[in-house]
Amino acid sequence: MARQERAIRTRESILESMASLFIEVGYEAATIAALVERTGLTRGALYFHFPTKESMAHGVLARAVTREGILPQTYKLQEWVDLGLLLAHRLPREPMLRAAVQLSVDPKARTLFGTRWPDWIDLGQDLLVEAKERGELLPHAVPAEIARLAVGAWTGVQLVTEALPEDRALSEEIARLYQLILPNIASIGVLAKLDTSPYRAERLLDSAAVEEPVH
Amino acid sequence: MARQERAIRTRESILESMASLFIEVGYEAATIAALVERTGLTRGALYFHFPTKESMAHGVLARAVTREGILPQTYKLQEWVDLGLLLAHRLPREPMLRAAVQLSVDPKARTLFGTRWPDWIDLGQDLLVEAKERGELLPHAVPAEIARLAVGAWTGVQLVTEALPEDRALSEEIARLYQLILPNIASIGVLAKLDTSPYRAERLLDSAAVEEPVH
Numbered sequence: 018m019a020r021q022e023r024a025i026r027t028r029e030s031i032l033e034s035m036a037s038l039f040i041e042v043g044y045e046a047a048t049i050a051a052l053v054e055r056t057g058l059t060r061g062a063l064y065f066h067f068p069t070k071e072s073m074a075h076g077v078l079a080r081a082v083t084r085e086g087i088l089p090q091t092y093k094l095q096e097w098v099d100l101g102l103l104l105a106h107r108l109p110r111e112p113m114l115r116a117a118v119q120l121s122v123d124p125k126a127r128t129l130f131g132t133r134w135p136d137w138i139d140l141g142q143d144l145l146v147e148a149k150e151r152g153e154l155l156p157h158a159v160p161a162e163i164a165r166l167a168v169g170a171w172t173g174v175q176l177v178t179e180a181l182p183e184d185r186a187l188s189e190e191i192a193r194l195y196q197l198i199l200p201n202i203a204s205i206g207v208l209a210k211l212d213t214s215p216y217r218a219e220r221l222l223d224s225a226a227v228e229e230p231v232h
Numbered sequence: 233m234a235r236q237e238r239a240i241r242t243r244e245s246i247l248e249s250m251a252s253l254f255i256e257v258g259y260e261a262a263t264i265a266a267l268v269e270r271t272g273l274t275r276g277a278l279y280f281h282f283p284t285k286e287s288m289a290h291g292v293l294a295r296a297v298t299r300e301g302i303l304p305q306t307y308k309l310q311e312w313v314d315l316g317l318l319l320a321h322r323l324p325r326e327p328m329l330r331a332a333v334q335l336s337v338d339p340k341a342r343t344l345f346g347t348r349w350p351d352w353i354d355l356g357q358d359l360l361v362e363a364k365e366r367g368e369l370l371p372h373a374v375p376a377e378i379a380r381l382a383v384g385a386w387t388g389v390q391l392v393t394e395a396l397p398e399d400r401a402l403s404e405e406i407a408r409l410y411q412l413i414l415p416n417i418a419s420i421g422v423l424a425k426l427d428t429s430p431y432r433a434e435r436l437l438d439s440a441a442v443e444e445p446v447h
């Protein structure tokens with residue numbers, strides 16, 4: 018493994034450990050001392066990659082908005098649904114994504130770094146505007162409002178799902194959320210053709226992996 | 233003012249100050265020292281009412297689930313909507329309610345105290361089950377699922393609305409949320425008669441005040 022590649026991996030692994038700490042104890046209580054203990058690296062090694070805790074929070078948030086796994090679909094509305102289903106599949110598996118939500122709902126972290134919600138809303142809105150132009154949405158559906166409400170609803174369903182004792186799969190809850198709102202958004206013929214299965218995300222990621230082989 | 237009444241007021245005012253601190257800096261960073269500074273009370277006076285920070289968090293969460301303002305309506309589904317509209321009206325005005333949400337999304341506070349989301353879900357589910365028995369819901373609508381998703385969606389829309397720079401009224405965003413999901417829940421004739429106006433909550437609180445005069 019080349020030296021540069023090793024450095025990138027170390028950097029990612031530090032960031033993932035810090036992300037786990039953000040999730041477990043919150044931004045304020047996630048200290049460099051705890052990170053030293055968790056990673057087994059020296060303070061010097063950590064500081065080489067990230068000079069401050071703030072820079073790690075920035076690193077986490079920078080990875081929070083992603084179109085990974087999104088493939089072109091017949092309906093733009095399906096791509097919008099895929100965005101939410103993919104994130105629901107990935108978030109419980111990737112501490113970095115959960116940590117980004119955690120930083121967004123933490124008062125201190127939010128003041129320091131803002132949130133990535135406006136970027137998610139923009140991403141969704143672009144897809145919904147295109148869906149509307151193609152006639153996929155009902156006439157009364159307003160892309161900006163739906164994009165905004167959906168990001169809020171998605172986030173809250175995630176937070177409540179992980180807090181409830183029943184241990185429900187996030188991908189199933191998010192699928193139900195889309196099934197609840199889509200009948201009031203999608204043109205009726207398009208609605209019948211949308212796939213809101215909680216297992217869709219996994220299939221999408223598999224196809225993406227086939228289309229773009231890992232180097 | 234009787235001594236007991238004064239004690240109750242002091243207790244409430246301490247709790248409100250601590251609630252504001254929870255909102256501004258999070259559970260971890262909200263210290264008794266900061267509370268002393270904010271209230272002007274001595275540590276002794278504070279400890280007389282609340283022996284620990286934990287007891288204040290419990291006090292905040294105990295006030296978080298409320299049917300205040302809910303009046304009997306022709307449709308149980310309207311009462312379910314009123315629950316959400318009332319909370320949307322009150323939350324930006326009452327630090328105690330915002331702080332309860334903040335404590336629920338804070339990893340450390342959540343571990344210590346749990347959340348009140350199960351109670352909100354139960355409250356909503358009871359109303360939706362009754363609405364279903366009366367034929368107010370569409371046949372496919374499952375009260376337990378809708379109650380759970382709505383608590384999640386409500387919470388997330390609140391968090392995103394307060395974080396976005398546009399300064400939107402929560403009551404208007406929550407009204408839009410209900411307008412988005414109700415067409416897929418309510419029987420069509422009932423849907424036409426539901427009031428989802430963002431101004432409804434204020435009217436309800438006024439009527440409640442008239443029906444139950446303040447002593």
